Amino acid sequence: MKIDxxxxxxxxxxxxxxxxxxxxxxxxxxFHSLHRGRSMEFDDLKEYMIGDDxxxxxxxxxSRMGTILVRRYMTDRRHNVMFICDRGSKMQGDTAAAExxxxxxxxxxxxxxxxxxxxxxDYAMAYPGEGSSYISYxxxxxxxxxxxLYDYESKITSDVDHTIVDTLTEVLNTVRKKMIIFLLTDxxxxxxxxxxxxxxxxxxxxxxxxxxxxxxxxxxxxFDTELSxxxxxxxxxxxxxxxEEVRQREAIIGNASEIxxxxxxxxxxxxxxxxxxxxxxxxxxxxxxGYYG
Numbered sequence: 001m002k003i004d005x006x007x008x009x010x011x012x013x014x015x016x017x018x019x020x021x022x023x024x025x026x027x028x029x030x031f032h033s034l035h036r037g038r039s040m041e042f043d044d045l046k047e048y049m050i051g052d053d054x055x056x057x058x059x060x061x062x063s064r065m066g067t068i069l070v071r072r073y074m075t076d077r078r079h080n081v082m083f084i085c086d087r088g089s090k091m092q093g094d095t096a097a098a099e100x101x102x103x104x105x106x107x108x109x110x111x112x113x114x115x116x117x118x119x120x121x122d123y124a125m126a127y128p129g130e131g132s133s134y135i136s137y138x139x140x141x142x143x144x145x146x147x148x149l150y151d152y153e154s155k156i157t158s159d160v161d162h163t164i165v166d167t168l169t170e171v172l173n174t175v176r177k178k179m180i181i182f183l184l185t186d187x188x189x190x191x192x193x194x195x196x197x198x199x200x201x202x203x204x205x206x207x208x209x210x211x212x213x214x215x216x217x218x219x220x221x222x223f224d225t226e227l228s229x230x231x232x233x234x235x236x237x238x239x240x241x242x243x244e245e246v247r248q249r250e251a252i253i254g255n256a257s258e259i260x261x262x263x264x265x266x267x268x269x270x271x272x273x274x275x276x277x278x279x280x281x282x283x284x285x286x287x288x289x290g291y292y293g
Contacts, residue, residue: 007106007149008142011114014107018277026112026284027079027119031180031206045069079121080138080177083109086164086185086212087127087156094215097271101186102156104212104273108184110149111276117141121180126171127152128162133170138177164189165197172200180206187214187249190256199263207265208283211253217245261293 045061048068056070091102113123117140125148126135134155136148164185171181181201183189190211201207253269260267266287270279286292 007110007153008114008146010107011110014111014273014277015115015118026115026281027121027180031079031288032178032204045071079116079119080179081113081116081121081123082171082175082179082181083113083123083125084164084167084171084181084183085109085125085127085152085156086189087152088159089157090186090188090214091157095271096213096215098215099272101212101214104270105156105184106149106153107273108210108212108270108276109152109182110145112182112280113145113148115277117145124175125152126167127155128160128164128167130160130162133162133167135167135171135174163192165192168197168201178205181208183207183209184212185209186212187252191252193256193259195259195262198259198265202260202263202265206287207260207263208287209256209260209265209267210280210283211256211267211269213269213271216242257293264292266292 045058046069048057048070053070058069058071062069085105091105093101095101095104109125113125116123120140122138122140123144124136124138126133128134134151164183168181168183190209193209198207253267257267259265266283268279268283270276
């Protein structure tokens with residue numbers, strides 16, 4: 001079984017185009033998932049933050065620099081990057097930029113997995129299933145990416161009884177590694193993320209959430225993927241309904257953003273393939289600089 005190589009060729013072209021403009025080493029910098037500790041080889045100094053071990057404070061350097069600095073120690077272990085991706089018939093719709101939602105999910109996962117693999121990380125994928133979630137092993141390389149893309153493409157639009165939160169919980173209970181977790185979902189998935197769920201992830205892992213923005217339910221030629229029909233004109237062109245939809249979306253995203261800020265996680269919204277790399281690089285830079293939410 002072979003995947004349509006269009007995905008891989010598009011990914012390679014996008015990455016090659018971007019790396020001509022700016023580095024794509026998106027894993028540079030601080031991550032909780034890279035093990036650190038006093039028994040390991042010295043790496044460098046950084047400014048003290050709440051949660052750092054006070055035993056790692058370098059008092060001489062702190063006195064010289066006029067700010068509290070802590071020593072960092074790094075192992076030679078690779079990053080483990082987990083992609084947790086949503087699925088269901090809702091993926092048959094479009095994004096707010098009028099692109100196919102399914103294609104954007106596949107390209108977002110594929111592009112980021114391709115880049116982190118080139119950066120020396122091992123990556124895995126998880127998504128909701130029937131009775132339990134699908135969770136792959138950690139590996140890198142084109143063959144691994146091909147298989148994950150093929151399997152996900154074949155299941156992405158099928159409804160299941162598990163939710164994205166069930167999968168997130170199952171990953172935490174199953175995988176015994178420190179991870180950078182990319183959670184790829186939509187507005188429905190965001191609405192399911194409680195404070196407790198995000199806290200349980202972000203306390204031990206790096207959590208970065210990508211919201212694939214749905215097309216609005218109001219406007220011209222609105223197609224209902226659940227009922228398999230175009231929406232009635234008087235509903236799709238209702239100003240009051242559109243305003244309420246905007247209000248509800250803003251409330252869900254605002255609530256998720258506030259939870260992320262309180263728990264040191266990061267969130268962004270994506271609606272177009274051309275923005276995948278640039279927006280993700282910005283998200284990671286913001287996260288590493290302590291700007292959460």
